[in-house]
Amino acid sequence: MSLARWWRRNSQHVALGSMLAPYLIGLAVLVIGPGLAGFALALTDYNAIQPPAWAGLENFRRLPGDQIFRIAVANSLLYIVLAVPLRLLGALALARLLQRPARRSLIGRAVVYLPTVMPDLAWALIWLWILNPIYGPLNQLLAVAGIDGPSWMVDPTSARLGIVLMMVWQIGEGLLVCLAALGSVDPDLPAQAAVDGGGAWSSFRDVIVPIIAPALLILLFRDTILSFQTNFVPALIVGKGGGPDYATMYLPMYIYTTAFEYLRFGYAASMTVAMYAITGTILLIQYKLTHRWHEGFGRNG
Amino acid sequence: MGSRAIGRAFWTAVVAVVCALFLLPLAWAISTSLRATGAPLPRQMEWWPSPVVWRNYQTVFEIIDAARFALNSVIVVSVAVPVTVIFASLAGFAMSQLPLRYRGRLVAFSALCLMVPLTAIWIPRFLLFKEAGLMNRRGALMVPALMGTSPFFVLLFLWAFLTVPKEVYDAARLDGAGAYRIWAGIGLPQARGAIGTVAVLAFVHYWNSFVEPLLLMRTADKFTASLGLRMLYSLESTNWPIIMAGALLTVIPVVAVFVLAQHAFLRELRSVAPSDRQ
Structure with a gap:
């Protein structure tokens, strides 16, 4: 009886x-649990055959002396510095164009x-071909223009640029977010600014950018974090496992x-924890930088 | 008037250049995939091969068991996509019915989960799947569909369900309809756009998925199309026409779905850019 009443009241x-x-x-x-389990795993030695052995902070103590780890951190940071702003500005410029x-x-x-909808592996193999120094279409196109193209994935510096280049094509998500943000701007506002004597560029910089700044910030944060996911397949295939000479050995x-x-699952998990810490630090710096930038706009405008 | 026409022509030219740039990698892949395999590769730019060798696509099926890999991908996709649509829409619907306070928290939590890169959790997730006996089972690739695959899909449904006035839901509830009946009878018919978008995005997600099958599938009979392509690459690593043909074979289904859904998709793009109403 009372159960029936409870059911009637709470069935919804x-x-x-x-x-x-x-x-x-x-x-x-599948997400939160594994995320937290990584912290526990980082304190163990585990090879997935024998049961995990407690290692305390030993894995973390070993990280700073691991030369490849240091290279991987530096590569990941360089990738973020190059690719994230390019992808963001590219998406914004294309959204302006296609608005x-x-x-x-x-x-x-x-x-x-x-x-952006291309399968990661197919996209990576296509770029492995495009970046082929001798037979690849990119260098052959450059040769038509009289430019002697770099040897791409053979030479470390151009290999880093090659990976950034192939990622600049996949900015569909950024384009959507920027289009949505630009669409939310009242079309009369920039016109007003133009009447007040500003050119098209200054009305974009002083009127539109401050309005869409929150969307750009979210995009900046998301792209920074997900860069650790998106550059894995390119490093595996185009960099053939992080090469040449560790140039594309990113953290993932x-x-x-x-x-x-x-x-070495425990040691790898300790690197994942380091990846969280690095990501958090970058986001904090980005937040501080863009905060000042945003405030400065408020004063000038 | 004249300067305006020049401006429009200039804009059209810039859009054309952008389109050409974004189609260039695909165009190069297609022209390479049609080259004769035995002949030495040209040292100069060759936009279109002569002779055109369509047989390369057939050769891919002779080198690897491509039909089986494609079938495995089709199995994964045809289970995971409908399951994703059902569970993502259920979660999105429940969120749309909750009081604002709880809904806000769930949206924030979903957004937080969206920020977790797969690379940060793949080790524990791999060990979990291994302990659960899901290694080398196609089912392991479909499991995420039970949570709607991605919080983004749940949020897309939430936004779609929120466009229905609250009174409509309340009236149905007063008529004695339960939550599942309202979801099926009122919610889903109103969320047709979201169903289409999520179905397309989920298809792209599961068809393209490479890292998860790479970690979880062990024997060739369970390989998906992406893993088959990797096998082809390791067997024929410098035979570029064949590799490009194989890569394009995995691209064709996604591009086909993208083009078929293009009408709805472009409308979706239009709806996120209300500036079009000018």
């Missing part, structure tokens, strides 16, 4: 809870988005090698 909540449960349990088991209400800009949006590439090739 129970139903909503049962709808949410798979999602929340899934996130707990016009015209069928042509709809086609343009679809074409720009196309490389080294973590993958340590865990799944050398079966």
